[in-house]
Amino acid sequence: MKNVILSFLYLVILSCNNQELVKNNAEQEVWHKNATIYEVNLRQFTEEGTFRAFLPHIERIHDLGIDILWFMPIHPIGEKNRKGVLGSYYSVKDYRGINPEFGTKEDFMAIIEKAHSLDMKVLMDWVANHTAFDHDWTEEHKEWYTLDSLGNFQPPIGTDWWDVADLNYDIVEMRLAMVDAMKYWVEDFDIDGFRCDAASWLPVDFWSQAIASLNKLKPVFMLAEAENPALHEVGFDMTYTWEYLHVTNEIAKGNMYFEDLDKLMIKEDSVYTEEAYRLYFTTNHDENSWNGTVFERYGNTHLLQAILVFTIDGMPLLYSGQEAGLKKRLKFFEKDAIEWGDYIYADFFSALLKLHQKHPALWNGKYGGTFEKMDYEDDDLYCYQRVKEDNRVFVFLNFSDTIKFIDLKEPIIQSLTELYSQEKTDLLNKVELGPLGYKVFYTDLY
Numbered sequence: 001m002k003n004v005i006l007s008f009l010y011l012v013i014l015s016c017n018n019q020e021l022v023k024n025n026a027e028q029e030v031w032h033k034n035a036t037i038y039e040v041n042l043r044q045f046t047e048e049g050t051f052r053a054f055l056p057h058i059e060r061i062h063d064l065g066i067d068i069l070w071f072m073p074i075h076p077i078g079e080k081n082r083k084g085v086l087g088s089y090y091s092v093k094d095y096r097g098i099n100p101e102f103g104t105k106e107d108f109m110a111i112i113e114k115a116h117s118l119d120m121k122v123l124m125d126w127v128a129n130h131t132a133f134d135h136d137w138t139e140e141h142k143e144w145y146t147l148d149s150l151g152n153f154q155p156p157i158g159t160d161w162w163d164v165a166d167l168n169y170d171i172v173e174m175r176l177a178m179v180d181a182m183k184y185w186v187e188d189f190d191i192d193g194f195r196c197d198a199a200s201w202l203p204v205d206f207w208s209q210a211i212a213s214l215n216k217l218k219p220v221f222m223l224a225e226a227e228n229p230a231l232h233e234v235g236f237d238m239t240y241t242w243e244y245l246h247v248t249n250e251i252a253k254g255n256m257y258f259e260d261l262d263k264l265m266i267k268e269d270s271v272y273t274e275e276a277y278r279l280y281f282t283t284n285h286d287e288n289s290w291n292g293t294v295f296e297r298y299g300n301t302h303l304l305q306a307i308l309v310f311t312i313d314g315m316p317l318l319y320s321g322q323e324a325g326l327k328k329r330l331k332f333f334e335k336d337a338i339e340w341g342d343y344i345y346a347d348f349f350s351a352l353l354k355l356h357q358k359h360p361a362l363w364n365g366k367y368g369g370t371f372e373k374m375d376y377e378d379d380d381l382y383c384y385q386r387v388k389e390d391n392r393v394f395v396f397l398n399f400s401d402t403i404k405f406i407d408l409k410e411p412i413i414q415s416l417t418e419l420y421s422q423e424k425t426d427l428l429n430k431v432e433l434g435p436l437g438y439k440v441f442y443t444d445l446y
Contacts, residue, residue: 031121032221032237032277033367034360035067036353041285041320042071042102043086044330047337051107055114062118064323064346065353069115070123070195070223072285074102078132081163084333089125090197091163093132095181105189112189121192121221124185128178128206129198130156130164137174138165144174156201169203179210186217193221196236200226204234211235223279229272238277238315238364241268245287248305252298258382265371268313274366278314282306283322289332294322296329300436303348304382304397307438310352311386311395313371315364323349351419352440359442361386361393369393376406381433394441398433406431416441 038061046053061069073089076097083091086101098105115122131137133153137144146166148154153165167174185191199207207224211234214220224236231239247264250256272278281287282294282305294302310316321330321338323346330336356362361369369388376383380400386393394412398404411429418425419440431439 030367032067032364034357034363035121035315036065036356037068037070037123037223037279037315037317038064038066039284039317039319040069040071041330041338042074043089044336044338045320049101049335049337051103051111055111058111058114058120059118062120064318064350065357066120066318067357068121068123068192068221069111071125073125073127073197074099074108075127076100078134078163080133082333083163084331086333086335088161088163088333090127090130090161091132092127093135095131095178096184109189112191116190123193123195123221123223124191125197126182126194127197128167129201130161130166132163133165135165137177141174141177144168144171144177156198169206175206175209178206179213182210182214183217186214186220190218192218193223193237195223195225197225199224199231199236200228204228204230207231207236208234229276232273232276238279239272241278241280241314244268244280244309245282248282248308249291249297252301252305257379261382262373265313277365279317280309280312280314281317281319282309283319283326284317285319285330285332288319288326289329293327293329295327301399304399304436304438306349307352307395307397307440308382310349310356311362311393311440312384313368316353316356318349318353348420355393355419355440355442358445359391359393360388361391361442363388374409376409378404380404381406390443391445392443394428396431396433396439396441398435398437401435403435404433404437406433412441415444417444 040054042054043049073092075095076093076099077087077089078091078093098108112122138153144167145153146168155161155164156166169175182194211220211222222236223238224231225240227239227242243264247256247261251258251261268278282298282302291297294305298305323343324338324340325344326338330338360367369386369391372385372387374383374385380398381404382397382399383406384395396406408429408431411427413427416425416428419442428441433439
């Protein structure tokens with residue numbers, strides 16, 4: 001009887017161990033739990049503005065600490081009602097085509113193959129809300145569009161996007177054609193997912209239909225340009241944090257304060273589940289072109305804002321040219337190449353990106369740590385820690401032009417390294433920050 005009991009206990013322990021092993025293996029298979037993302041503005045990335053000219057940059061971007069390449073739309077651009085000389089990327093003439101200015105399908109395949117060889121993923125920007133006025137559908141399926149009272153095509157209501165015609169998602173056949181077009185890029189090019197433009201302007205049930213169909217081909221990573229928690233329920237992995245960007249822009253202007261940011265972060269926790277990834281950024285193609293560079297919007301606090309956005313929560317985004325200190329608003333409808341120089345901020349961003357990749361406290365969604373504010377009753381300071389079990393990251397930011405001395409309320413007795421100086425300490429009880437100074441400490445990994 002004793003042997004039977006021992007055998008039973010052994011099987012129970014073995015089963016528990018196996019279950020834990022399966023759980024651990026499952027988490028290891030979640031490639032995006034600590035991923036970072038880079039937005040590629042292909043037209044402006046090089047003087048040539050082509051896939052071939054971009055190809056040599058992939059390894060450099062990978063070495064910065066980037067896991068995902070998101071390409072702005074690569075499709076042929078409509079000519080009817082075109083804005084500017086080259087037109088908007090978001091005026092799509094053919095969902096299955098490649099903009100000839102960028103190269104060929106073979107060139108794009110070479111991009112994907114190179115990225116995959118470095119264990120990177122590739123997302124395509126997908127514009128499902130509208131097409132160019134000279135898309136084939138306008139001739140073959142006029143009923144697929146939102147028409148005005150005279151039966152004419154019209155832009156999305158409330159916009160000045162007069163170069164695109166709004167689609168009607170009440171039409172089942174159009175939905176199926178849209179899904180088939182998305183599947184084409186997964187099946188024939190092995191892309192890894194989509195960044196979906198104006199995602200909240202489409203019915204949620206369409207996205208449920210589309211994502212379910214795509215996932216039958218391969219698990220896809222889906223990013224929505226939207227702040228709608230319901231999109232996570234139908235399969236989107238990540239959504240934008242536009243409100244965060246707007247709040248920090250206003251803080252830089254002096255119109256809002258860090259207490260407003262604190263309120264926003266509390267709201268984020270109450271609205272989004274821990275499974276939901278949130279995309280954080282100080283700039284992207286929209287913000288840069290229409291509202292200004294980080295230097296215009298954040299002034300001399302732009303590096304502090306970058307540290308904040310790369311460590312406060314979610315997945316960090318780096319936009320084309322940020323590592324070179326992009327100081328101009330890139331033209332949207334014309335050629336306006338990025339001036340790369342000597343990549344002045346490459347080391348700065350690379351340190352943050354690699355910190356995110358390696359330290360569980362900063363990982364994405366439920367895989368990351370908690371955010372804990374450290375309040376020192378000084379409106380010029382913003383200090384906090386991210387905590388995931390034994391892994392901790394401490395961030396101290398001085399938004400003033402004077403020296404700040406911080407006496408920690410609770411000394412940290414732990415082996416720590418400062419990110420930028422690489423100085424080590426076993427006791428942190430005081431922090432000195434120069435004007436507009438910053439320090440980021442992390443617990444050593446074993």
